Amino acid sequence: MKKLLSILLFFVAILPVVGQSDSLATTKPAFKNQLDLDVQFLGVEFSFKRKLSQNIFSGVSLGIGPAIRFNWNGQIIELYKLKYLTDFQLSKGFHIYQAFSYARVYSSWEDDSGEIFGIELGFFIRIKKIALGYNPSVIFFREDGDGNFDKDKGIVSSLIVLKIPLKRW
8 A cells, every 4th residue: 555655646746747738738820911801882802911919910902893882972982992901909809990091983972083092990890700890981082183182071981891701821
C-alpha cells in the first residue's frame, strides 16, 4: 500500500511539470483579410477589407449595376461606385462603417446624369453568417459639364443591404 501511495504521489508531483495541457483544444486561426458581397436594390458591391486591429477593418469597395438610392426629391441610380471604408466591429453581432464614396449616377430629380461624392454611414446586424443593414449618405451632386459640387446636396439611402462574407484569409 505504501508503494502504491508513493507511486501516486510521484505522478502527482511530476505530471504538472511534464504533462500536456489542453492537448485537444484547437484555436481558430485569425484572419487578416475579408471579401464581402453587398446586395442592394438592383445593384451589388464587392468589398475588400483588411484587419487593422481586433475590431477595426479598412478597405475599398466597388459597386456595379443600377443600384437605386432614394431621397425625398426622387431617386438616383448609381451606375458604378468606388468607396473607401473603415469598419468598426462594436460587438459580435453589430458593426458600423464610415465611408467616402464616388459614384457615376443618373438623377431623377435633375433629369440628368452626373457624379456624386458622398459620406456614408452603415449600420449592420449579423444574423448567422450574413448581415442586414442600412446605409444613409450625405451626397454632393455635380452635373456633367458643371464644375460645382454644391448644386444639389442631400441625404440618400438604399433600402436594406444584405452583406454576405465571401472569403476570409
